[in-house]
Amino acid sequence: MASSSRYKDKDAGVVLSFNGQWVSWSHTVVASLAFLSALVIGSALHYKKIVQNEWYGYPEEWFPSVSATIGDRYPERSIFMLFIAITSGPRFALVGLWYLLTAKPNRSLPKWIAMCGVIRTLTCGGWTYITSTDDHDWHDILMISYIVFTIPWTTGCIALSPPNAKAIKYRKYVAGAFFGTLVPLVYFFIQHKVHRVAGAYTIYAFFEWSLIIFDVGFDAITALDFDTFEVVVKDVKGASKGINKSSVPTAVLEKEKEKATGGVYSANFRWGEFLDIAADVYHGFVFWSILTSLGVVIWYFPLWHMGISGYxxxxxxxxxPLLLGIKPLRSLVVRNQRIMHLLSLSGLLAYLVADPVYRLFTVGFGVWMGCLSWAATWYADSAQTSRLEARILAWTIGLLMSSVAKFAWRTNNPIWPIMHAANGGWNATGLFLAVLAALRFTRRAPQGGGGEKKEGSSLLAALSIGGLFFGLHSLLSDTSTMILWVWDGYPIRGPVSNVNGWYTIAAMTAGLFIGVYRPGFATSWTAYGAGCIGATFLTLYSQWRGYYGGLTLAAYLMAISIPVISNAAKKSPAVTFGLGFLIYNFLVLFHVWVVAYAFVPGGPLVREHTDWIMITMMLCIGAGIFDLISQRAKAGRKKNDRRRAPNVNHRKYHVGVLGVLNILFLCANFLRFPTNDYKPYHEKDRLFTAGIWTIHFSLDNDMWSSEYRMRDLIKEMEVDVIGLLESDLQRVIMGNRDTTQFLAEDLGMYVDYGPGPNKHTWGAALLSKFPILNSTHHLLPSPVGELAPAIHATLDVYGTLVDVFVFHSGQEEDPEDRRLQSEYLAKLMGSSPRPSVLLSYLVTKPLEGNYNTYVSQTSGMHDVDKSDWDRWCEYILYKGLRRTGYARVSRSTITDTELQVAKFVVPATVEDSNFAWNVPEDLRDRRVQEHEVPEGWRFPAMFRGQGVRDHRYHVFDEPRYYNY
Incomplete structure (x- = not known):
């Protein structure tokens, strides 16, 4: 639309001019037409087809998703693409005008936001032109990328808003609605994808369309700012030069902007400061990586000694840090922090040490130097409130980064000494970055050094340090830990590790914000009470109720980190951190003793008392809170003290790092989202291969993490259902790991973790190519020895319900325990009227003792091969199925126990089923040669003879086959 200019003397030669608002309006109108036309035409022509999803159709699902609407059918797909192509012109023009409006000399943020806007536009074209029908993976990758770049675009636009009260207000509201919609969007997608709830996808679709509305609406608000432009571009009002004609004072609007963005963009961005903070956080990540690896390398030795080893x-x-009590030594450490921190990196070099003993000592030295160095750094910086806060933030965000890295590597840290290139380690890269980070972390010496404050109690501060460090390490060093505490089997009624893990990260992030911006509230008795309630719920309840308690506790632990460590840093470091770490060690040992009570002195006194651990931890933290509140009372301060540190410029960079880490976690979360489309190896033969393996806590004979090697053998043996024993790794001493996540995702299997870490067992897990319809966890009678876990699961195997039992019996030293357990399990198996398989660790000789309880009329179970005399631990039993094969496969150096597997055919007819239940004994034991069974029933030939990678058929030197 042509318009006459007020500056006619300067407009000679201008053929066409229009107000900048028309860029915004044209983008809004055309983009809206693209989606609206597709919705109307698609609903009119293909309604029932576009509401159909992978599980349900009309009438359960009655509103189409965006992807189905724009990408599945002609002609709505073509019309949508036509309009979206037209939209691209105004979209790029909008980004360009926004840059021209906000660009200022010596200001880099507008350039970054413009770049995000361009990438966001390109990814928008990607997910709209590559639909889910064309390529589901790339459609989702581009859509997630679009949402990721929407975050800096949205926050950046708010931060750079010109002084326009109405525009700022609308941007805040629309951005809040957009990001608020993501939470229910993800929730209902999980309900649809994982839980298969009818109608959930329709509700998801409403939130998905809402995102489109809010997204287009946010960009439409630029119309309130672009009236300052006339195209060809002349600034007719001077807003781009900083001239303000708004009726609202600029200072008020700038304050509004700062409030909207939390002050993150209130100061200029400097690359040097950003690199300082990034290096600090990475150095904190390295500390946590070394500390969390110590327990794993220690654990290796009692495993192989079957008891206390001395290591x-x-x-x-x-x-x-107790050494800091020696004044000359404390002075030496404080003055030479760079050397001390660099020496702590020896813990990362440990992966180069082949001998497990020397590797352990190398890690131990790294931990020794790391704890000493960080305590000295906090003490040295205690006189500078802002710098101390920055150091503590780096350390706590380093913990969060460690949890993000472990999630991305499926609960293994890529720079641990049990990792190397062969099992997914990034040790060399991690070490290189660690050296650079340590050098930058220590490039500025403390100004004035530390000074001990006389107020308060060093002992109370030490107690709080011990409780806090233990809580952070034991519960928050892996996002799946608290989820597995509350896990209780199928059907899924609570959080899932690879779906809901971000909630833990979000709670940790929220806790840090509370600790930074509301330290008075974080250290109040109200917040402490909330933390205690959270700990109680996590300990006593399962499913979502327990997890909500865990999230509350996570936020509380992160919130108190800054005030508690700050308080400890201003006192004697030898007491607060030296004694604090000693208390932490006591809790770590307590944490192990509750499950290892059968192997340690005094163990029975704390048997199964995780509740005592949680109480002790919270009491220790409470001591520090009492100390802080007492100091405030003496100083006459209010409990809701909101004073800010003199210089908080570092906070915006820490907030930025937190944002990046959350985004990276969500990207990994997307990549790890379960597909639930798993297929067995021999579907046409109605055959499944079942296996049992005691995996020895996923540490091989040479102290390397063994998940990759286990995966390869399970895959090559074509195992469809497998029970894993000694599989609970969710303790400090075991690294807070979960092997089942890696195996399930890489092998394409459903997984039941079994009784959780707060059930005090060594673990039993089930992985299955077939859907797990129901599972129940059992703790069998164990009056004297270690607890015996069991899983009773019902699988949908080719349309037939098959029960699978996974069981680990008590140790040899407790015969009465094993007798009671055999009777319990026999009755449990006998109670099932369905075809069944037992995958177990029985600790008995074939045909003797408790064997005759497991294989009995009570249980109804048969031995997979009763002539196999060379068994003591692992057994496979079955009933109601046609057994076709049995094999034993050597373990190589993966663990101390072989893999046993058996093949079964599921009856297809009633006659076949009746026969499988009533096979005569002499016919059941009839063995045949391999060539007498169909090819699909045979075991892989690659493990014959010498096999591969030291895996071969052994004991019989070949598989056994049965055909009846």
């Missing part, structure tokens, strides 16, 4: 003493390497 457990290295858990005490954390108490090195």
């Amino acid at each position: 457990e003493a290295l858990v005490m390497t954390t108490i090195s």
Whole structure:
């Protein structure tokens, strides 16, 4: 639309001019037409087809998703693409005008936001032109990328808004609605995809369309700012030069902007400061990586000694801050922090040490130096409130980064000493970055040094340090830990590790914000009470109720980190951190003793008392809160003290790092989202291969993490259902890991973790190519020895319900326990009227003792091969199925127990089923040669003879086959 200019003397030669608002309006109208036309035409022509999803159709689902509407059918797809192509012109023009409006000399943020806007536009074209029908993976990748770049675009536009009260207000409201919609969107997608709830996808579709509305609406608000432009571009009002004609004072609007963005963009961005903060956080990540690896390398030794080995003493390497009680030594450490922090990186070099003993000592030295160095750094910076806060934030965000890295690597840290290139380690890269980070972390010496504050109690501060460090390490060093505490089997009624793990990260992030911006509230008795309630719920309840308690506790632990460590840093570091780490060590050992009570002195006194651990932890933290509140009372301060540190410029960079880490976690979360489309290996033969394997906590004979090697053998043996024993790794001493996540995702299997870490067992897990319809966890009678876990699961195997039992019996030293357990399990198996398989660790000889309870009329179970005399631990039993094969496969150096597998055919007819239940004994034991069974029933030939990678058929030197 042509318009006459007020500056006619300067407009000679201008053929066409229009107000900048028309860029915004044309983008809004055309983009809206694109989606609206597709919705109307699609609903009119293909309604029932576009509301159909992978599980349900009309009438359960009655509103189409955006992807189905724009990408599945002609002609709505073509019309949508035509309009979206037209939209691209105004979209790029909108980004360009916004840059021209906000660009200022010596200001880099507008350039970054413009770049995000361009990438966002390109990814928008990607997910709209590559539909889910064309390529589901790339459509989702581009859509997630679009949402990721929407975050800096949205926050950046708010931060750079010109002084326009109405525009700022609308941007805040629309951005809040957009990001608020993501939470229910993800929730209902999970309800549809994982839980298969009818109608959930329709509700998801409403939220998905809402995102489109809010997204287009946010960009439409630029119309309120672009009236300052006339195209060809002349600034007719001067807003781009900083001239303000608004009736609202600029200072008020700038304050509004700062409030909207939390002050993150209130100061200029400087690359040097950003690199400082990034290096600090990475250095914190390295500390947590080394500390969390210590327990894993210690754990290796009692495993192979089957009891106390003596190497457990290295858990005490954390108490090195006690040396800071020696004044000359404290002065030496404070003055030479760079050397101290660099020496702590020896823990990362440990992966180069082949011998497990020397590798353990190398890690122990790294932990010793790391704890000493960080305690000295906090003490040295205690006189500078802002700098101390920055150091503590780096350390706590380093923990969060460690959890993000472990999620991305499926609960293994890529720079641990149990990792190397062969099993997914990034040790060399991690070490290189660690050296750079340590050098930058220590490039500025403390100004004035630390000074001990006389107020308060060093002992109370030490107690709080011990409780806090233990809580952070034991519960928050992996996002799946608290989820597995509340896991209780199928059907899924609570959080899932690879779906809901971000909630833990979000709670940790929220806790840090509370600790930074509301330290008075974080250290109040109200917040402490909330933390205690959270700990109680996590300990006593399962499913979502328990997890909500865990999230509350996570936020509380992160919130108190800054005030509690700050308080400890201003006192004697030898007491607060030296004694604090000693208390932490006591809790770590307590944490192990509750499950390892059968192997340690005094163990029965704390048997199964995780509740005592949680109480002790919260009491220790409470001591520090009492100290802080007492100091405030003496100083006459209010409990809701909101004073800010003199210089908080570092906070915006820490907030930025937190944002990046959350985004990276969500990207990994998307990549790990379960597909639930798993297929067995021999579907046409109605055959499944079942296996049992005691995996020895996923540490091989040479102290390397063994998940990759286990995966390869399970895959090559074509195992469809497998029970894993000694599989609970969710403790400090085991690294807070979960092997089942890696195996399930890489092998394409459903997984039941079994009784959780708060059930005090060594673990039993089930992985299955077939859907797990129901599972129940059992703790069998164990009056004297270790607890015996069991899983009773019902699988949908080719349309037939098959029960699978996974069981680990008590140890040899407790015969009465094993007798009671055999009777319990026999009755449990006998109660099932369905075809069944037992995958077990029985600790008995074939045909003797408790064997005759497991294989009995009570249980109804048969031995997979009763002539196999060379068994003591692992057994496979079955009933109601046609057994076709049995094999034993050597373990190589993966663990101390072989893999046993058996093949079964599921009856297809009633006659076949009746026969499988009533096979005569002599016919059941009839063995045949391999060539007498169909090809699909045979075991892989690659493991004959010498096999591969030291895996071969052994004992019989070949599989056994049965045909009846």
